[in-house]
Amino acid sequence: MTAPSRVQYRFLPARTLLCAINHLRPARLDNFVNGASLALPTVLTEQGLEQLGPVAIIYHSPVTEESDGPVEVCVPYQGELSVPNGLTQHTDPEHREAFLPLTKREFMDSALFGAARREVEQAARANGDVLGPLRRMDYGVWATRGEDEVVGELAVPMKWFNQLRPESRGRLFP
Template sequence: MTEDDGVDEDLLTIGAFASRARLSAKALRLYDRLGLLAPAYVDEASGYRYYRAGQIERARLVALLRQLDMPLARIADVVEARGPEAAALLAAYWDGAEARFASQRALAGYLRGRLSGRSSEMYERFTVETAEVPERVVLTEKRHVLAPELPVWIPGSLGRLEEGAREAGGVTAPPFVVYHAEVTMESDGPAEACVPVADEAAARAWAERQGRVTGAGVRVEPARRIAFARITKAQVAHPQILAAFEAVESWAAERGLSVDGPCREIYFADWDAAGPEDPVCDVAFPVK
């Protein structure tokens, strides 16, 4: 028997199946290896693969989904689903892909500005000021987190800490997040969520109870001078926020100030109620 001969009426050789599916035999072997489309039958003696005609639609669907750069695990979910469920899975993937493309388009524009020497023009949209911040007791959660996880982790963490603040005399100043190292798609910080509170003893008692579950802690944030730029809700998105941080660094360097600690985002507005052009956050560096 050769790979061009059929085993029975219902089975097609890989060559015949590839021709009917308008795919190459190489692609079919790859789909088998990836667990996306297994042959209906494999001859143990010869190793020849055989497929059923009913598998053609799945083969074509796998090929089309791979053209969308869909991860293998998500392809498997789509091809196993049926009708509206499969369509919904595809729609969810593509919504995420379009969001990534939009972010990458913005980042490419930002990088073009940097590479062409127009950084100062980008910084001009931000007004930088300084402020003296007193010593404060803060409830904290610190976590290694990647950039895509921040939109979920930040509000969740600050929400938990604000609940703890109710047992510690209340929130005494805007909450903030400290980035102890860079947080990107590949670098995971860590980042530290902080909520200033009034009662240190009560804060430590709450953190002692919660710390085993959430990693909550208490520390004293020293008095600092900060340089900051106020940004809108729309500017919080990457890479606009990156340009804001760089604008603050550039402003400080031009005035002979040195950075004296990790950068931070200070949140002073109701995020859900704010519109795209409403100020919601200060991006800041401690300086001296």
């Protein structure tokens, strides 16, 4: 008997994202992600706008010695923004997503992270058409949380199949 999936599902409305994107190798990955995760919310604050959700790190392709991504760091916001040079904005269309909250230990342990990634990707494929690459959400609480406390999540955007949906609690949708 297999353990029940920890994957959850939610609907996200269309939203505007401020993004930094870069092609890079592993040696520069942490500096880029950490820098962009701090800089993007600052851009919003300086223009009087509010961040509407966690920072999302999107790996469009693997980052290895042979592959340079790209990697995109994004923050959702609402309002009129003057986009600084070197950044972009785009609309993330409404969608559902499969997501899995993770502890600091799960993010730091490559075996646990790999298992979580497979679990959320399999759940997304089993319940819909995958619309984009895996997203790593960062709640911005790493410094204040212990190893077994949730600090973020993995998410996969998807379009539901016409079937019984996990969050429907047994009701069928057309």
